[in-house]
Amino acid sequence: MPRLPFQGIFSRPFRRRFLRAVAAVGLLNLFSASVFAQVPATRVEPEGQVVIGVAQEPTRFHPLQRRTEVDDAVHLNVFSTLWSLSPEGNLVPDLAVEVPSVENGGISADGLEWRIKLRPDVTWHDGAPFTAEDVKFTIETLANPSYPSPSRHGHELVRDIEVVSPTEVRWRLERPFAPYLAILAWAGIAPQHILAGVTDPADPSFNNSPVGTGPFRFGERRPGDHVSLVANDKYHGQGPFLKQAVLKYIPDQIGLKTQFITGAVDAVLIPGIAPDLAKEVERAPGVKVHYSPNQFVEIIALNTQLPQFQDPAVREALYLALDKNTVFNEIYPTGTKRPTESFLPEQSWAYKKDLPEHRFDLGAARALLDKAGWKPGADGIREKDGTRLAFSISTIAGDHLREQFQQLLQQDWRSIGVDLSIKNAPSAALWGDFWRKSQFDSIIVGLIVPIASDPDPSNRFGSWAIQARGGTGLNTFQYDNPEVDRLLREGVGTFDRERRKQIYFEIQDIVRRDLPYLPLVQGRSIEGTKNGLVGYQPNLGYRVNAWNLRDWRWEK
Known part of the structure; x- marks a missing residue:
């Protein structure tokens, strides 16, 4: 059996400490260290194409700028990372010759000095050589x-x-930082020779024609219709086996289902097959339906800087007036969603399962608002200090199950004196500044907190991650809790997995109490492929199961 990468040359106390560090980022499995393990002895000529139906439109293709989950379907195939994540949780070298460790000399004993050896045989899609200058440029820009x-x-x-x-x-590194190996597994490397001369980050030229080192070259984007990717015949790894992959934008899930079972698309990914349509698809000939766990936790995000949501009594009352049982029994079929109180998926080693359970109690919600001074007006809508308890809720237009859920919320929340309006939009409009810069009131969203396999939630709950205040990150709730900030900094600064777990348990307790969002469910991916299409493989380490299009092919 291969040795763990940290065995052999350092003291046992340090080896134990660093092994805990690796476990703390969820990567205790063996690292693959073979330099050219992915390269086949003889390259196979790519053939055929696959059309993948998605209900959200990919629009952002710059590896150093903000993007959404559906954009990852392009990024993971056009760009390469230093190392990637296998479905088993292993770090696998990609642009790097090996994953750095203490034993191979890539990381110093204190975890601060890093040395990365790179493959010599990689070229950009435009033919320029990939070098260490590209890695330096990428990290400095980020x-x-x-x-x-x-x-x-x-x-x-x-x-x-x-x-x-x-x-x-x-x-x-300025100080020890436990999640950095995992973070780099998501960091696509950008071409220094193209982007170093671009002075305006808003310049759209690279986004319109991105150049990477991945298994596919960017083909074209037809807004509102599709994005095509073309096989890179100079790819440094295995594959690709397809000449072309097309991401076909079909904005509603019923239409997506119809095009899949009639053969117009070969696979269904983001957001997948709607749970209430899955059984119908299973009965269709010539297709397979795949159920797999994912890291998405569905929530109602609240913009906590709205006057209504600054009062914790309002947030708690809204949660009390949320009828989860009806959601599970009447909107989502049994077994497709699991109730949750945490922002972490239950597969995470830092998931806390004994958080306070939700209860549906309209009477308690009304009493809580009464006590907090929110009094019903003449129209039954509550007011306090001149502020009406009225706000909007948004989600992706065409997501019929979420739209049913919105109607249920309107009814239940109206009964406690809340005026809820619906403000839906296509995904491309929803997940831009509207989401990132907290321009919404409330929004139903599937949230992924872990970065790769690390549970660190700093990017979602750190006060420094609020874009509406000039930060970078995804704290779109505008949640600001100094105690949580302190714990977040402590959590990334220790390599002790048990200590990290206790820190993240404490953060989950505080966030569950503060309710900057209302937790709903952890879902499962329900996706589909045509019979004869092979290579599809779920991977919890990524936000989209198009992470390995290089392996997809048609059976002969």
Whole structure:
């Protein structure tokens, strides 16, 4: 059996400490260290195409800027990372020759000095060589406070990046940071030779024609219709086996289902097959339905800076007046969703299962609002200090199950004196500044908190991650709790997995009490492929199961 990467040369106390560090980011499995393990002996000529139906439209293709889950279907196939995550949770080298560790000399004993060895055989889609300069440029850009990166979390700790040679780069971390291996598994490397000269981050030219090192080259985007990817015949790894992959935008899930069972699309991914339609699809000939766990936790996000939501009594009353039983029994078929009180998926090692359980109690909700001074007006809608208890709720237009849920909320919340209006929009409009800069009142959303396999929730709950206040991250609730901030910093600064677990347990307790969002369910992915299409494989480490299109192919 292969040895763990940290065995052999360091003291036992340190080995134990660093092994806990690796476990703390969820990556205790063996690292793959083979330099060219992904390259087949003989390259197979790509053939055929696959059309993948998605109900959200991919629009953002810049690896250093903000994007959504559906955009990942493009990013994960056009761009490469230093290492990737296998479905088993292993880190697998991609642009790097090996995953750095203490034993192989890639990480120092204190976890601060990093040395990354890179493959010499990688080229960009335009033919330029990939080098260590690209890695340096990527990390420095992501860490730049004036650049609209998706998050500076972890990258802002990198100091003294040095290009040792075209195939080696090293840097120093300002302080220990447990999740950084996992964060880099999601960080697509960008081409320095193209982007270094672009001074305006809003320049759309690269987004319109991105250049990567991944298994597919960007083909075209027809807004409102599709994005096509074309096989990269110079790819450094295995595959691709398809000549082309097309992401077909079909904005409502009923239409998506119809095009799948009639053969117009070959696979259904984000957001997948609607739970109430899954049995019908299962009965259709020539297709397979795949059920798999995912990291999405469905919630009602609240913009806590709205006057109505600044009162914790309002947030608690809304949760008391939320009829989860009807949601589970009448809207979502049995077994497709699981109730949750946490922001972490139950598969996470930091998931806390004994959080206070939700109860549906309209009387208690009314009493709580009465006590807090929210009095019914002439029309039955409550008011306090001149503020009406009225706000909107949004979700993706065409998601018929969420739209049914909104109608249920309107009814129940009206009964406690809340005026709820519905403000839905297509995904491309919803997940831009409306979501990221907290321009919504409330919104039904599927949230993924872990980054790769690490449970650190700093990007969602740290006060520094509020874009509406100039931060980078996804704290769209505008949640600001100094105690949570302190715990978040402590959680990423220790390599002790048990200590990290206790910290994240405490954060889950506080967030459950504060309710910056109303937790609903953890879902399962319900996705479909045509018979004869092979290579589809769920992977909890990513937000989309198109992570490995390089392996997809048609059976002969």
